[in-house]
């Protein structure tokens with residue numbers, strides 16, 4: 531349920547509503563908008579007691595939240611969210627470009643990539659330390675050693691860093707080394723991990739599961755917000771199923787991952803342009819000094835020159851529609 535306060539509601543009136551929501555057995559979540567404050571009652575409580583608040587002083591109206599997800603929905607927070615990652619704002623007017631290797635392989639590989647992507651205009655660095663690999667025989671990541679290299683790259687370049695966390699055991703150590711924690715596609719519904727990350731004071735990049743609907747993806751984000759972490763960015767990376775619903779449901783920023791979405795170097799530029807054209811708040815792109823030698827995801831990684839070309843391609847205008855003179859008549 532949502533309690534919409536009137537524009538003239540006083541702080542005392544808002545506090546009273548918060549108290550009443552608690553008494554009715556719900557968790558209160560307050561969103562202070564430019565014009566008015568919204569207090570959401572989430573959880574399982576006594577609904578009739580919330581409905582009765584429509585006659586409380588300072589209340590405009592009380593409405594039910596239509597979606598199964600609550601705190602991520604636009605109903606609770608009509609303004610779009612901006613997530614600050616070490617000074618980079620995701621969800622603002624600019625498209626945030628995150629780039630770097632799939633996996634951190636060595637100090638030379640990561641540091642050269644960090645400097646190259648910075649020169650080309652990227653504003654954040656990515657790099658996997660703990661890798662979710664389909665086969666147990668594939669390279670699993672350098673773990674703590676990679677975290678130290680990522681930290682060194684941030685010190686040298688000033689670029690905030692994002693890396694994947696796969697297990698609750700690693701949350702603390704990863705949180706000490708990087709600016710943003712990524713939940714990989716395979717872990718989107720790892721609820722123990724989501725609950726743990728909800729208590730962390732770092733932003734989370736939540737990738738969409740390979741077969742997840744938008745509703746399931748937003749409910750995964752709801753675990754983070756309802757547990758106390760509202761610094762969440764969604765990352766679309768392509769799905770294996772069909773989607774029935776693709777509307778403007780949430781206020782959270784959304785970035786696109788053309789690398790894992792296509793799996794192919796040659797498609798990165800076009801899909802990056804398409805994502806920016808449809809309003810993505812950012813991109814996360816895999817870059818490697820020598821993709822043919824990459825220990826993971828080489829086929830979809832760009833080299834430095836390829837990444838520069840993509841950065842230029844993103845800035846190019848879309849093609850104009852053909853006009854009459856362009857039509858060649860037989």
Ligand code: PEP
Pocket residue numbers: 632658662713714715716737767787790
């Ligand atoms: C990655 O970012 O390298 C990765 C493994 O991504 P995903 O979880 O989307 O497969």
Ligand code: MN
Pocket residue numbers: 632633790816826827
């Ligand atoms: Mn990868």
